[in-house]
Amino acid sequence: MDCKTLILFLFFFTLISSADFIIHPSNEVNLLDSKASQGELGWISSPSHGWEEISGVDEHYTPIRTFQVCNVMEYSQNNWLRTNWIPRNSAQKIYVELKFTLRDCNSIPMVLTCKETFNLHYLETEEDQGNKFREHQFSKIDTIAADESFTQMDLGDRILKLNTEVREVGPMTKKGFYLAFQDVGACVALVSVRVYFKKCPFTVRNLAMFPDTVPTDSQSLVEVRGSCVNNSKEEDPPKMYCSTEGEWLVPIGKCLCNIGYEERGVACQACRPGFYKASSGNVKCSKCPPHSYTHQEGSVHCGCEKNYFRADEDPASMACSRPPSAPRNVISAINETSVILDWNWPADTGGRKDVIFNVVCKRCWPGPRQCEPCRGAVRFLPRAFGLTNTTVTVADLLAHTNYTFEIEAQNGVSFQAPTIRQYAAVTITTNQAAPSAVTVIRKDRTSRNSISLSWMEPERPNGIILDYEVKYYEKQEQETSYTILRSKGTNVTLNGLKPDTTYLLQIRARTAAGYGSSSRKFEFETSPDSFSISSENSQVVLIAISSAVAIILLTVVLYIVISRFCRYSKSKHPDEKRLPFGNGHLRLPGIKTYVDPHTYEDPSQAVHEFAKELDASSIAIDKVVGAGEFGEVCSGRLKLPSKKEICVAIKTLKAGYTEKQRRDFLSEASIMGQFDHPNIIRLEGVVTRSKPVMIVTEYMENGSLDGFLRKHDAQFTVIQLVGMLRGIASGMKYLSDMGYVHRDLAARNILVNSNLVCKVSDFGLSRVLEDDPEAAYTTRGGKIPIRWTAPEAIAYRKFTSASDVWSYGIVLWEVMSYGERPYWEMSNQDVIKAVDEGYRLPPPMECPATLYQLMLDCWQKDRNNRPKFEQIVSILDKLIRNPSSLKITASTASRPVNLLLDRNSTDITSFHTMGDWLESARTLPCKDAFSGVSYSSCDTLAKTSAEICLTEVRPAATCPEWEPSMGITTL
Numbered sequence: 001m002d003c004k005t006l007i008l009f010l011f012f013f014t015l016i017s018s019a020d021f022i023i024h025p026s027n028e029v030n031l032l033d034s035k036a037s038q039g040e041l042g043w044i045s046s047p048s049h050g051w052e053e054i055s056g057v058d059e060h061y062t063p064i065r066t067f068q069v070c071n072v073m074e075y076s077q078n079n080w081l082r083t084n085w086i087p088r089n090s091a092q093k094i095y096v097e098l099k100f101t102l103r104d105c106n107s108i109p110m111v112l113t114c115k116e117t118f119n120l121h122y123l124e125t126e127e128d129q130g131n132k133f134r135e136h137q138f139s140k141i142d143t144i145a146a147d148e149s150f151t152q153m154d155l156g157d158r159i160l161k162l163n164t165e166v167r168e169v170g171p172m173t174k175k176g177f178y179l180a181f182q183d184v185g186a187c188v189a190l191v192s193v194r195v196y197f198k199k200c201p202f203t204v205r206n207l208a209m210f211p212d213t214v215p216t217d218s219q220s221l222v223e224v225r226g227s228c229v230n231n232s233k234e235e236d237p238p239k240m241y242c243s244t245e246g247e248w249l250v251p252i253g254k255c256l257c258n259i260g261y262e263e264r265g266v267a268c269q270a271c272r273p274g275f276y277k278a279s280s281g282n283v284k285c286s287k288c289p290p291h292s293y294t295h296q297e298g299s300v301h302c303g304c305e306k307n308y309f310r311a312d313e314d315p316a317s318m319a320c321s322r323p324p325s326a327p328r329n330v331i332s333a334i335n336e337t338s339v340i341l342d343w344n345w346p347a348d349t350g351g352r353k354d355v356i357f358n359v360v361c362k363r364c365w366p367g368p369r370q371c372e373p374c375r376g377a378v379r380f381l382p383r384a385f386g387l388t389n390t391t392v393t394v395a396d397l398l399a400h401t402n403y404t405f406e407i408e409a410q411n412g413v414s415f416q417a418p419t420i421r422q423y424a425a426v427t428i429t430t431n432q433a434a435p436s437a438v439t440v441i442r443k444d445r446t447s448r449n450s451i452s453l454s455w456m457e458p459e460r461p462n463g464i465i466l467d468y469e470v471k472y473y474e475k476q477e478q479e480t481s482y483t484i485l486r487s488k489g490t491n492v493t494l495n496g497l498k499p500d501t502t503y504l505l506q507i508r509a510r511t512a513a514g515y516g517s518s519s520r521k522f523e524f525e526t527s528p529d530s531f532s533i534s535s536e537n538s539q540v541v542l543i544a545i546s547s548a549v550a551i552i553l554l555t556v557v558l559y560i561v562i563s564r565f566c567r568y569s570k571s572k573h574p575d576e577k578r579l580p581f582g583n584g585h586l587r588l589p590g591i592k593t594y595v596d597p598h599t600y601e602d603p604s605q606a607v608h609e610f611a612k613e614l615d616a617s618s619i620a621i622d623k624v625v626g627a628g629e630f631g632e633v634c635s636g637r638l639k640l641p642s643k644k645e646i647c648v649a650i651k652t653l654k655a656g657y658t659e660k661q662r663r664d665f666l667s668e669a670s671i672m673g674q675f676d677h678p679n680i681i682r683l684e685g686v687v688t689r690s691k692p693v694m695i696v697t698e699y700m701e702n703g704s705l706d707g708f709l710r711k712h713d714a715q716f717t718v719i720q721l722v723g724m725l726r727g728i729a730s731g732m733k734y735l736s737d738m739g740y741v742h743r744d745l746a747a748r749n750i751l752v753n754s755n756l757v758c759k760v761s762d763f764g765l766s767r768v769l770e771d772d773p774e775a776a777y778t779t780r781g782g783k784i785p786i787r788w789t790a791p792e793a794i795a796y797r798k799f800t801s802a803s804d805v806w807s808y809g810i811v812l813w814e815v816m817s818y819g820e821r822p823y824w825e826m827s828n829q830d831v832i833k834a835v836d837e838g839y840r841l842p843p844p845m846e847c848p849a850t851l852y853q854l855m856l857d858c859w860q861k862d863r864n865n866r867p868k869f870e871q872i873v874s875i876l877d878k879l880i881r882n883p884s885s886l887k888i889t890a891s892t893a894s895r896p897v898n899l900l901l902d903r904n905s906t907d908i909t910s911f912h913t914m915g916d917w918l919e920s921a922r923t924l925p926c927k928d929a930f931s932g933v934s935y936s937s938c939d940t941l942a943k944t945s946a947e948i949c950l951t952e953v954r955p956a957a958t959c960p961e962w963e964p965s966m967g968i969t970t971l
């Protein structure tokens, strides 16, 4: 048979392929596309009678170049087809997409060497080697088999099945490479070969431009700094991460449009005429406020119309304004030498609220109108300038005098238009008035029987003073008998007084208008007969004694207050973690609560209360399995009193420890010893009476959960993973019910046994601060494992069971991504910022939508909106009972491009809330049956659950080899 007749020339047939109409994503950059070549491709075929280049047309009748081979009638085929040299550009990871048809061997009669595969090879070189071709230099990428081969029947129907296969090659290091196709006896037609790499394409996010970025071949993300678009500036340095799949992740930071520019699309564009923007920021340009305008583009403010102004402190958004009109309807009420002025607000305040009034006083003379500013001590109440009310009292004017008062209105822009002075005036004449009071009296001389005094004329005599009246009396007489003297001048001598006696005295002036008001009472003493302690001296002594008593009293009071405060602060323990109300709700009576070992005065008392003392001779150490904070962690065996041996982990305290280290080391046992739950690591006992000091716990064959998952990447069913997660949630529910806040819940602190039972561990008191290598110092000084910790705990140390729920969400993500590092290689600072800005980790690959929704619930910013551990356990139970609910995955395609996961707007799943789940699921007869149990499939679930309702989870009977046996086969 002519072998050519076996090959199916594509252009005679209809090609069936789901990939026919694929539009390549914009993040793929072609290095080679055989379909794009119109002429001969010129690839090397060796031997020359092997692969054959053929011109044809594709399904759209576009001319294409193809290669085919079909030497199935001859033995020992080894036909090579090598591409031209393909420059690598900057790519590290290359994708090869092959489209081909392959003939089903069974459908070829009387074949000799028919195969249904061919091999794909590559060779990296620094330069084009021309026609030099040596097979042995090539490395194999893969054997390519067809998903669908065609038969004689298909030939009859003229239908060809087109296969599409994609292979990854990398990391590439040299300047270019060749691909080669090795045929070993198949009947195959290569319809097209496309070679491409992926890049994160140029994009603009938050007004920052991110250039085309080629990812690295490794798992880590490439951090890219964005540059602000024109007319904008950085508010927070913009950054994004380029993933290996050519996707942009986690935009952080942003740029803001400059003043005069607004965000339109992905650019900052100038404000249009009539609009302005006075601040940078992503707000729109605003219309010019009333009485202002701008004819330019990109205005930062609008200018004022004629006769309108803006005060320095006026915001650009405020209308331009003008000075107020004059006050209206001024009225005056004269009382002797005072006047009360009242007026109304101006008819026009100029468009402002900051109107004030100034009162100018002028003294005027009759005749040709002549005025001058008031002099002397005219008083204005409350003041003359800057009045905000429409009234003022002017006092201490001269009697019988003409005054004019000008009341001027001003506002914030009056000083900008000084020529326009708006005021209202009122003229008054004061009445006749008595003189004002004498204020200054001086004692000139004192003797045993007389006192000489002088005084100053009243400030406002209000006329000619006719005389002064001097009234005086003995102080102890209380004004019942007094003496009055009259004096034409401003001095007087009082004679006939008693020696060593205190007198009170008042003076008043008299004019034609009558007496003025009396001065205040002045006190004078006549000289004593002989020397005795003066009243002044006795007063000093009295003051000294009372001050001493007051100081003593104050000291006593201060002492009492300080000592009470100290007692109060001592009684409050600094570490809230250990308070029994850590969960934010009151503990119910009858429920066991966690007791903080710190509350024991002697910590070793706490150890012996909660942990059993073991005899060192009952423990056999086998080998070291790891390093803890205080010393080595070993595996070994413990002989129980029943003589039975169990496998144990032994934590030792290294020699040379301080007393504090010993206390901290044993505090873990004091805490662990209080717990009794299948998902909390069980304490067997402690050795404190001999050295080394040891903590003995149950042995967990598979070690820490994070390492275990990394080692068994993608090897478990979703139900198995959910089973593990359910166990962790159940352990955490127990801890939160006990009032214990863990603070460092992370996959590295979960241990896994041979039955895949997960148990919460790591309870040391100093642990979060010292032990965890993930813990980093926060700005407030504490050390916190940032990636696992809730924002409120990072920001202000609010550690509660709700913050443990946040960490549980991260553990959920770690489990579903098989031990991937949360937030990859992002810095702690970037993580804090991104989380604060609302970004959340994206769903891990193949993660069921319901589990991703649960993660998002755990990562609610408001801790009151996070689920309780009890609800998490119940949700996971229901997912396990209804495995089909785990089939819908939260694919990356369904998540928003910028990973800003707004639950309200993102349709991640067809189930809107976990409540839907709770509604739809049935109740499980044995509620806690699933603690730490793994499930291999839905079919075995019912059986397994029934069994574990009856079976206790026990440690393995014999100690396994250290190399962990996963126990997957038993699942």
Ligand code: ACK
Residues within 6 Å of the ligand: 625, 626, 627, 628, 633, 648, 649, 681, 697, 698, 699, 700, 701, 702, 703, 704, 705, 707, 751
């Ligand atoms: O991941 P791993 O193998 O599991 O390495 C760490 C190491 O000790 C330091 O903590 C292992 N380890 C701790 N406790 C236990 C335990 N109870 N059973 C088995 N391995 C343990 C842990």
